[in-house]
Amino acid sequence: MKYPLYGLFALLFAQVLKAQNAQITLKMAPEATNFSVSLVTEKVKFQPSPAIGLADVEFLNIGYFEITNQKVANAEVALTEPQLVRLQIVPTSAGASAYQPVSQSFNWVLFVSPNDKLTVTIHPNKSLTFEGTNAYYQEFLRDYFKENLYEYLPVFGYKPTKNDNSIILPKVDSLQQARLQRFQTLKSQQPISEAFDAYITATINTEAYLTRQLVLDKKIRESQGVQLKGTQRQEVENFTLQNFKILPDAALMSEPYRRELVNHILIPITKKYPTDSAQRYILSGEALQLAYQESDEQLRAYPKQRAYLLTHWVDYAVAFRSDMTAAHSLLEKFERAYPSSELIPYFKQSITAKEGMYVGKGAPNFLLKDRDGKEVTLQSLQGKPICIAFCFNLKQHELIFKPLEEAYKGRLTFVYLNVTPNTSFELWQSLTENRPSVVHLWASDEDAQKLKETYATTMGYPFVLIDAQGKIVERWIPQEFPDNKTLQKELSGLVKK
Secondary structure (H helix, E strand, O other), rough: OOOHHHHHHHHHHHHHHOOOOEEEEEEOOOOOOOEEEEEEHHHHHHEEEEEEEEEOOOEEEEEEEEOOOOEEEEEEEEOOOEEHHHEEEEEEEOOOEEEOOOOOOOOEEEEEEEOEEEEEEEEEOOOOEEEEEEHHHHHHHHHHOOHHHHHHHHHOOOOOOOOOHHHHHHHHHHHHHHHHHHHHHHHOOOOOHHHHHHHHHHHHHHHHHHHHHHHHHHHHHHHOOOOOOOHHHHHHHHHHHHHOOOHHHHHHHHHHHHHHHHHHHHHHHHEEEEHHHHHHOOHHHHHHHHHHHHHHOOOOOHHHHHHHHHHHHHHHHHHHOOHHHHHHHHHHHHHHOOOOOOOHHHHHHHHHHOOOOOOOEOOOOEEEEEEOEEEEEEEHHHHOOOOEEOOOOOOOOOOHHHHHHHHOOOOOOEEEOOOOOOOOHHHHHHHHOOOOOEEEEEEHHHHHHHHHHHOOOOOOOEEEEEEEEEEEEEEOOOOOOOOOOOOOHHHHHHHOO
């Protein structure tokens, strides 16, 4: 069969992108005892999160093994490109199935590519040895990298109670030099893929200066949760401006690199468009337009990083701003750049939900269970002003609300609306208590999704104020700690209306 030239290219391209299985074999050393082992792939991919807009990583369980008696287990994962795989070992009680606390678990990072055949042997002391394809990648990660930079802090002697931890900085430098020297040696001895090179280089460079940045930031703030002054902020931000380097797209696998990629674009823009407390430190529409433009222009040679940042700015405009003008504009540009993106319907639905929650509009009705299992509608609660608090964790908001319950008893109905994922009615019910002027409501995962589509629920803006006639008075009240002055001011105004 003959193919037109363009058809041949398309066929070859499809074959290149076709997923290929990587095989991971787990072996227990003969003298090893009771462990459970899980394998989870970590793919950089934006997807809806129940509480924060989009999450930028997709986690996929590819294996969970009880190896009390079983000494060998196999897992396969279909890959189109290299991915990180998290391996967690949890000791189990001898002769029992109950797990030890997570703090006793052991976590390792593997770097796995399509067609890899890797064998991992787990020893009694929870150490690992490797055989098979690219085993030397795993040995290098095992010997020179912990799961994240924060795991090094106690090893270095970092003291959370001290403001000045400069004593650890020589150790930070020593680790960076040891990593660089060993990596150069490895590259002279073994073939190294561009993806592994980019991931390791990104992590070595970024973790080192972020640790130094952490030490400086804590010293400046003196353990106080205060906003940095202009010169102080510049001193901290200079770590990014002076040290960050754009690397090949595979560097996106490094979480600190992704975070600093955003800051690389963002920091110069916030100098031109500063954020302030009056705007709750949210980027302005003008700042977002410029961030999108700069990302588009600076990352033309890095298509995956360009797509990552353009998606990030659209998500920011949708998730963190109440005014959807910038979201509409950025989404229009995004749709032209990525017309087949599966996120476009999500963005459009989120914008529609937010625009349905403007002041003066009727609050969407719902039908949910209360703590007694009875069905309750929003309409049935009308007659007094209502404050809804969406709870993304069990018993969330109750600590700051209890004084408010007393202050507004009989004049205002407080609704704790549970949208905690994967929470059974029975578990939630057992943690609620009957109090005057308080209604507890439970939403199933399906109902929580409907609320996200109608109330634009996010953890950043969990409160809705509704007047006695069911009209929205305020929707965009943020989380504020240790207490919420904005919420208290809005409640006072609501009760007076």
